[in-house]
Structure formats: C-alpha cells, structure tokens
Amino acid sequence: MTNSINDYSNLEQHLLNDFQRDLSLSATPYADMAIQLGVSEEEVLLSINSLQERGVISRVGPVFRPNRIGVSTLAAMSVPAESLDCVARIVSAFPEVNHNYERDHEFNLWFVVTACSEEHLDIVLYEIEQHTEYPLMSLPMLEDYFIDLGFQLKQANKS
C-alpha cells in the first residue's frame, strides 16, 4: 500500500489536494481541472479513475451536511474480541451503515448509521441489535462545529 502523499505523481497530488471543495458546476468539471493543471482532460479522467480504483479517492461529488437531507447517528457497541469479526460483518452488511471501525476501547465497535427518516433509523438500530444480539449506544449529533474545507494534504504533511 502507498504510504505517503509523496508517492503519488505530481498530477495525482494536485488532483487529491486542489479540488476538495468548490468543484466547478460547469458541464465539464474534469476539463476545467485539466485547464487549471495544464494537462489534457483525458489525463485527468484516467488519473481520477486510477486513484478511485486504488481506493485513494472515495468519490468525486457531494459531501452532505449531517441531518439536513436525512438523519444519522454514531453508534457504539462493546463486543467480546472473539465475536468482533462476525458482529462487524453483520453491521457492515446494512446499507445504512457507511462507516464502521474497530477502536481500542471497552466500546470497541463504532459505526455511523444514516437513513432517510427518524422512523427508518430507529428500525435499523433495532434490527442491528436483533441481528448481532448486542446492545447498542446511539449518540446522535446535536451540533456540528466543523467547517469542512477538505483535508489539506500537503500542508498537513509538513506540519
């Protein structure tokens, strides 16, 4: 696995770093990136496809504000080590779960559940408890203090 921003080509670094926000809403966003970077649109399309295939770019597109077009919650479970793989697999299989991590804490499984309505969210949380047979702690967001400007890779790398 690649381990540093410096392992990527100059073009890839720019694609990763320069377009994390305010992407052009013109009909041809990739051609606009190409003009800005002084390369061909073809090169931009190929590089983005490749970065996506390698899992470095999750996607190009919108990041939705939490709880604006749907509802979500952060859920935590305390699962014995020997059952964790299996429980994690069950949790991940729910399409409403988009992030699912093991963390080194008594609460060792942490995941985000997102749904289109409060009712649907409650059903999913109930189903997860039923299927895994472990209780779940739900911690819905009450306030978002973070202004999302994207992740400044080069800058963060230096600091």
Place this chain on the structure above:
Amino acid sequence: MSIAELNRNVLQLNEKDRALIKVVEHGLPVVSRPYAEIARQLDCTEQDVISRLQQLINNGAIKRYGVVVRHKELGYTANGMVVWNIPDDRVDELGICIGEYACVTLSYRRPRRLPGWPYNLFTMVHGCNREQVRQKLEEIIESCNLQDIEHDILFSTRRFKQRGASYTQKSADNKTAQKNTTSLRLIK
C-alpha cells in the same frame, strides 16, 4: 442562515431531489460530461441536474463539493477519535476552537450516556502514526486551554467499512444482514 439553523432543519425534498441524491451520493461519473450522464439516468436535462445541485449547495444540504479522499491510503494511517467531557456552557466555544485545527476533521456535540459514557464532544484527529496524533492533541490542549477537561482518545485499529452516506435506502435492502445472522448464531 446560521450553522446551528442549518444543522437543525431537515429539508423537505421532492421526489426529483431524492432521485438525484441517490445517483450522486456515491460520486459523479468520471466522464467528460458527468451531469449529462446523470440527466440520461433521471430523464431530465443536463441543466436541470446542474441547477438542482446548485440549489442543494445553496440551501446547505451539500456541505462540501469536490474530491473526497481517504486519509488512510494517503499515509494518515492513525486516526484518533478524541472525546471530551466539557461543561455544557462551554461546549460551543471549545467545539469551534478544536474544529479549526488542520489535523481535525470532525467536531460534533453528542449526548452523554451516563453512567458509562460521560463525553459530549467528539473530534477526529488525523496523523501519520499514533505518536503524531498524541502530539497534535497536546498542541490542541495547550492552545485551547483544555488542561482540566476530562478526555479520552480512541484509536481505530481496523476499518471494516468506509463509504459515502446513503440517504435513500429502504428497509427491504437489509437481506444480506439477515443472511449473515445465521453464521453468528453458529459461532456464539
């Protein structure tokens, strides 16, 4: 509209918006005319797609629009979820202060769940390794004056799933989860 108002108001979306969100929530097609491609799927015009996305940006449904990177693949292999037990009357001020650091990608207030869970502010701190995350945390504690605030740091040890949120799923899609339950029962 203030950030607080944005966070509290769930938008009333029409069918067309929902259909559009369903197509774009996992990313734009990587083709020369992505909105034309989406328009073909939704049976509308390229300009319709662009205008509606612009509306979703203007009304705050879309927080950020662009390339979404995965930190881990870029060398930021350590991420510490730092949780804080902050007096209720200071959580707004400190949530904003911590959220402004370049290495921090989330700063959310969440409810306490006493007695087991006393923490009411969640922040995500990224670094190349755990030591660097701890160093950054020390810097944050120093400059936001958090020396007396109870906190804990939860490092991620494994990522089981990471993708964009899906706002358009229905319960009927949960068949895979149900299938997997059988195997758990055998193990337990």
